[in-house]
Amino acid sequence: MNLCIVVPCYNEAKRISLKDYGIFLSHLTQVNLYFVNDGSLDATAEVLGSLKNEYPKQVQIINLKHNSGKGNAVREGMHAALIHKSYDAFAFLDADLSTSLEECTLLARKINTSIQFVFGSRIKKIDNSIERKFFRFIIGRIIATAISRALNLAVYDTQCGCKIFSRKNAEIAFDKPFISTWLFDVEIFFRLKKHFGTSDFRTMSTEIPLQHWKDQGGSKIQWTYGFKMWMDLFKIKRTYQ
Numbered sequence: 001m002n003l004c005i006v007v008p009c010y011n012e013a014k015r016i017s018l019k020d021y022g023i024f025l026s027h028l029t030q031v032n033l034y035f036v037n038d039g040s041l042d043a044t045a046e047v048l049g050s051l052k053n054e055y056p057k058q059v060q061i062i063n064l065k066h067n068s069g070k071g072n073a074v075r076e077g078m079h080a081a082l083i084h085k086s087y088d089a090f091a092f093l094d095a096d097l098s099t100s101l102e103e104c105t106l107l108a109r110k111i112n113t114s115i116q117f118v119f120g121s122r123i124k125k126i127d128n129s130i131e132r133k134f135f136r137f138i139i140g141r142i143i144a145t146a147i148s149r150a151l152n153l154a155v156y157d158t159q160c161g162c163k164i165f166s167r168k169n170a171e172i173a174f175d176k177p178f179i180s181t182w183l184f185d186v187e188i189f190f191r192l193k194k195h196f197g198t199s200d201f202r203t204m205s206t207e208i209p210l211q212h213w214k215d216q217g218g219s220k221i222q223w224t225y226g227f228k229m230w231m232d233l234f235k236i237k238r239t240y241q
Contacts, residue, residue, distance in 0.1 A: 005031060005101065008094075010070070012095040013040070013044045017097060032060065036062045039066045062076055062077055071182070072177055078170055090170040091162070092163060117163070119162065128212065144156065147159075147186050158185050169192060173191055180233075183229065190240035
């Protein structure tokens with residue numbers, strides 16, 4: 001499988017592990033990374049440039065002049081990748097690699113003619129390692145329950161930053177700009193559900209518990225967004241009903 005992974009970056013110079021990216025790119029030459037530098041004000045461009053110099057064929061960099069928000073940064077990366085017909089699957093990951101590149105690649109192998117949307121889930125089980133601050137877990141569960149009810153789908157974790165799409169699903173999911181900067185993951189679910197219908201969407205999608213996930217800290221979501229988030233969720237639901 002030829003896989004493209006989009007990585008949005010905003011002021012990530014101190015959180016990008018060149019060592020981890022380098023090890024991955026050295027061993028998996030069939031995977032390309034599209035970094036979207038979303039108007040960063042720090043040395044993110046320089047850090048990404050050094051990685052591209054070392055792996056020029058596997059690393060692409062898209063520099064946005066102004067910060068557009070995570071969702072639309074991912075969208076820019078997807079549009080750039082979709083131009084190339086050689087890719088079979090398209091994914092996005094957080095720059096700090098809370099979910100590893102290796103695990104994303106393993107999940108991408110689930111994409112086939114039947115399963116066309118795969119997403120990781122931070123379900124803590126006896127046989128995996130999910131390192132998440134307790135207060136973030138509690139808040140996350142409240143939000144996830146509200147989102148699941150809004151979608152009318154039994155989804156455990158819409159907000160996990162590891163999602164993989166077939167080409168067709170990527171084209172649908174990233175067709176238009178997103179309503180919400182941070183709830184764009186939810187909007188993806190609504191878009192695909194509306195396009196295919198609930199039954200077909202459920203059949204073509206699979207939620208897979210991750211084996212490893214670690215909260216790296218340094219979240220760029222302001223606590224004040226908690227108030228606006230509910231309005232964003234209402235707008236998204238109303239738009240796609």
